[in-house]
Amino acid sequence: NAGVTQTPKFQVLKTGQSMTLQCAQDMNHEYMSWYRQDPGMGLRLIHYSVGAGITDQGEVPNGYNVSRSTTEDFPLRLLSAAPSQTSVYFCASSKIGTSGANEQYFGPGTRLTVT
Amino acid sequence: SQQGEEDPQALSIQEGENATMNCSYKTSINNLQWYRQNSGRGLVHLILIRSNEREKHSGRLRVTLDTSKKSSSLLITASRAADTASYFCALNSGGSNYKLTFGKGTLLTVNP
Numbered sequence: 001n002a003g004v005t006q007t008p009k010f011q012v013l014k015t016g017q018s019m020t021l022q023c024a025q026d027m028n029h030e031y032m033s034w035y036r037q038d039p040g041m042g043l044r045l046i047h048y049s050v051g052a053g054i055t056d057q058g059e060v061p062n063g064y065n066v067s068r069s070t071t072e073d074f075p076l077r078l079l080s081a082a083p084s085q086t087s088v089y090f091c092a093s094s095k096i097g098t099s100g101a102n103e104q105y106f107g108p109g110t111r112l113t114v115t
Numbered sequence: 116s117q118q119g120e121e122d123p124q125a126l127s128i129q130e131g132e133n134a135t136m137n138c139s140y141k142t143s144i145n146n147l148q149w150y151r152q153n154s155g156r157g158l159v160h161l162i163l164i165r166s167n168e169r170e171k172h173s174g175r176l177r178v179t180l181d182t183s184k185k186s187s188s189l190l191i192t193a194s195r196a197a198d199t200a201s202y203f204c205a206l207n208s209g210g211s212n213y214k215l216t217f218g219k220g221t222l223l224t225v226n227p
Contacts, residue, residue, distance in 0.1 A: 004157075031213040042118070042203065042219035043158075050213060058214075090157055094213065100145030100165065101207035101215055106157035 001026050006091050006107035013081040013114045021076040021110050023091030029105070030096045032074040036060065036087040037109075043090065049074055050096060081114045088112070117141050119187075119204040119218035127224045134191040136221040138204030139184075147180060147187050148205045148215065158203065161189075194225045 007022045025032065033048040045058030049068040063085060065077040074093075078085060088111050092104040119138040128134055138147065146165045150158040162178045164171050164187065170179050177190040191198055201222050205215040 033214075035217075040219065043217040045214065045216070048214065092158075096213050098212060101148075101211065101213050103148060103160040103163055104158075104205075104215060106150075106159070108157045109155075 003027065004091055004093055004105050004107035006089075006110050008110060009108065011110060011112050013078070013112065015081060015083060015114060017081050019078050019081065021078075021089055021091075021112075023074045023076065023107060024072050025074075025091075025093040025105070026072065027093060027095075027105065028071060029093035030071070031101075031104075032068065032091065032093045033058070033104070034064070034066065034074070034076045035090045035092065036085075037090060038087050046076065046089075078112075081112075083114050086112060086114045117206060117208055118216050119147070119206050121202070121204055121218045121221045123221060124219070125222045125224070127226065128194060130194060130196055130225055130227050132194055132225075134194050134198070134223055134225070136189045136202050136223070137186060138188070138218060139186045140206055141185060143209045144182075145207045145209055145211070148207070149176075149178060149187075149189050150203045150205060150217075152201045152203065152220070154200070161202075191223075194223075196225050196227045199223060199225045 004025045034046040035043040047066040049055045091107040094102045094104045149161040201220040203220045
């Protein structure tokens with residue numbers, strides 16, 4: 001299994017540009033999520049999905065869109081990049097349990113710089 | 116949703132020593148998880164402890180949970196230079212079977 005894969009690894013955008021960060025998993029996990037990690041802030045949840053066709057907002061959703069057309073893929077779209085979106089982005093997935101969250105599997109991250 | 120608070124923010128020890136990190140939280144949880152992040156990499160799951168458990172072990176790792184004090188600790192015994200990483204606690208709060216809220220982490224440095 002490849003686990004959780006993310007592309008690209010690095011990206012530089014100019015303010016106002018749009019782009020899509022790709023995330024895929026091959027573990028048939030129902031739950032997928034996007035986090036951003038900023039120095040001193042820990043990980044903050046952007047958007048999440050509990051299955052194909054179902055998405056919801058996390059803690060910091062503004063400026064980002066997601067969709068989940070398949071179980072495997074969960075792309076994150078930046079609509080109009082801003083310097084405040086400079087961050088490291090992580091995608092994660094897990095099975096959905098019946099008595100609490102299961103362990104999450106993380107991708108290697110995408111380091112995004114917006115100038 | 117609540118965020119766990121790790122303590123200390125940074126810890127520096129010598130190889131062979133034990134390292135203890137703590138996580139405190141405010142409201143009820145289903146479970147609490149610990150993750151490790153090596154510099155520039157993704158997070159890796161270490162241990163999950165459920166609200167009805169008090170202690171779990173995995174190799175050199177020992178996690179305790181005290182729900183009355185709303186706190187957890189991660190003990191790494193006989194540390195190695197390769198244990199140098201950031202360690203995060205993640206809370207799964209009551210009412211959710213999937214979402215986790217991460218703390219800001221403890222940066223552990225193990226000096227050879």
